[in-house]
Amino acid sequence: MTKRSAGLLMFRRREQGIEVFLVHPGGPFWAKKDLGAWSIPKGEIAENEDGMEAAKREFAEETGMQPEGIFFALGEVRQAGGKVVTAWAMEGDFDPSTLVANTCAIEWPPRSGQKMKVPEVDRGEWFLLETAREKILKGQGVLLDMLLRIVN
Known part of the structure; x- marks a missing residue:
C-alpha cells in the first residue's frame, strides 16, 4: 500500500523574489546532509483524515505555528521511496x-534495537527559489x- 503524506509550502514575497520555508529533518542520519x-x-495522513487537515496538523507539529490563511492546492508528487505527497x-x-x-523515537544505529528520541525537524529556513x-x-x-x- 502506498504511503501518503500531506504538507504545506509556505511562501513569502521579497524584493529579491519568492522565498519558501523548508525544514531539515532531525536525527543522526540527516545531521550532516544539506543539499537535497x-x-x-509534511507528514502521514491518518486513516479517514482529510488531507488538508493533515497538512495543517503536520505543519503545526513540525514548526509550532498554527497555519492560517488561504490555501492553494498544488497537487501530488511521488518521492523516490514511493511515498505520495499532497x-x-x-x-x-x-x-x-x-x-x-515534535519528537519521535528512531532505532539508532540501524538494526541495533536501541531507540533514541529525536526532533522530527531540527531547523527551518527561508530560501529563495533558486x-x-x-x-x-x-x-x-x-x-x-x-x-x-499559482503566484505568477
Missing part, C-alpha cells in the same frame, strides 16, 4: 528561530514549479 535533504513541513501552498511568514518540533531547488528533496522539487504557476 530539506522538505516542506501539498498546498500558503502565503505567510514565520521566524525560524521560534521553531518547536537555492530551494538545491536544498529540497529531489522528489519535492516539482512543488516549487507548481507554486510558481
